[in-house]
Amino acid sequence: MMKSKTEVIEMESRKAEIRRLLQLSPAEVQKLAGKRLLVCADIDELHRKMAEDMVSEIEANNSRRKPTRLILPVGPVGQYPYLASLINTRNISLSECWFFFMDEYCDEQGGAVGANHPLSFKGCAHREFFSRLDGSCGLKPDRVVFPDEKNIVRLEQIIHEAGGIDTCYGGIGIHGHVAFNEPVEQVADTGPRAVRLNDFTVTLNAVRAEVGGNLECFPRYAFTLGMKQILSARTIRLYCRNGCNLDWANTVLRIALFAASGDDYPVTHIRDRNYYITTDQDTLSSPKWII
Numbered sequence: 001m002m003k004s005k006t007e008v009i010e011m012e013s014r015k016a017e018i019r020r021l022l023q024l025s026p027a028e029v030q031k032l033a034g035k036r037l038l039v040c041a042d043i044d045e046l047h048r049k050m051a052e053d054m055v056s057e058i059e060a061n062n063s064r065r066k067p068t069r070l071i072l073p074v075g076p077v078g079q080y081p082y083l084a085s086l087i088n089t090r091n092i093s094l095s096e097c098w099f100f101f102m103d104e105y106c107d108e109q110g111g112a113v114g115a116n117h118p119l120s121f122k123g124c125a126h127r128e129f130f131s132r133l134d135g136s137c138g139l140k141p142d143r144v145v146f147p148d149e150k151n152i153v154r155l156e157q158i159i160h161e162a163g164g165i166d167t168c169y170g171g172i173g174i175h176g177h178v179a180f181n182e183p184v185e186q187v188a189d190t191g192p193r194a195v196r197l198n199d200f201t202v203t204l205n206a207v208r209a210e211v212g213g214n215l216e217c218f219p220r221y222a223f224t225l226g227m228k229q230i231l232s233a234r235t236i237r238l239y240c241r242n243g244c245n246l247d248w249a250n251t252v253l254r255i256a257l258f259a260a261s262g263d264d265y266p267v268t269h270i271r272d273r274n275y276y277i278t279t280d281q282d283t284l285s286s287p288k289w290i291i
Contacts, residue, residue, distance in 0.1 A: 084132035095138030176265030
């Protein structure tokens with residue numbers, strides 16, 4: 001189907017913008033971003049920083065006798081062993097914490113995959129985080145929420161009744177999705193729902209998930225928190241990293257920081273929010289080729 005003249009102009013405009021952003025040197029990116037961007041030496045330092053950010057927030061709220069209500073990702077995941085260690089070592093209480101995880105894959109019947117599925121976000125969170133916590137931390141199981149077919153309709157209300165979200169912690173997808181909020185019209189207004197994952201997400205995830213690039217059997221549907229809930233957080237902290245030998249996140253880092261807001265890259269809707277992005281030197285670097 002032939003694109004309209006308007007669509008062609010908009011496409012060329014975004015392309016021109018991205019080419020301009022990719023021409024910025026790492027030093028120029030840091031200078032322009034200012035306090036919005038923190039650059040770590042490597043991916044391990046990024047994971048440690050993410051864990052420290054979470055712990056600092058929980059400790060500060062505990063000292064004020066306030067609850068902590070967080071949106072958490074499974075991607076990145078390297079922060080969770082550090083987070084568990086910090087909680088155990090400092091004897092931090094989680095009794096007033098709510099952890100709302102961003103998303104979960106669906107099985108072929110439309111229900112959330114089981115925790116024993118190799119791609120389950122709930123299973124990963126248990127292995128990397130919850131199973132490492134001391135039993136004395138006081139975490140309440142009913143305050144750990146993964147979106148699924150049983151709660152997806154009530155999830156917005158559950159978050160509201162908990163007092164809203166203090167901070168959203170998350171990663172950024174290759175085309176700017178946060179959670180599984182991929183490019184769709186009026187994405188900023190979306191709530192918790194089941195979504196069909198697009199080919200970009202499925203391909204990249206199949207490459208990185210150690211399933212041998214199995215596109216045929218990779219989950220095509222998932223439950224996700226809405227962009228509305230993410231943007232309503234009092235603070236948004238995103239951690240943008242390649243995390244592998246592919247330089248897939250270098251472009252979206254610059255888009256997240258500087259590109260004009262648009263539904264084609266949902267992360268750009270953070271622009272007028274209280275947001276911070278942490279990256280590493282590898283992801284900050286310029287790509288070898290600008291096309």
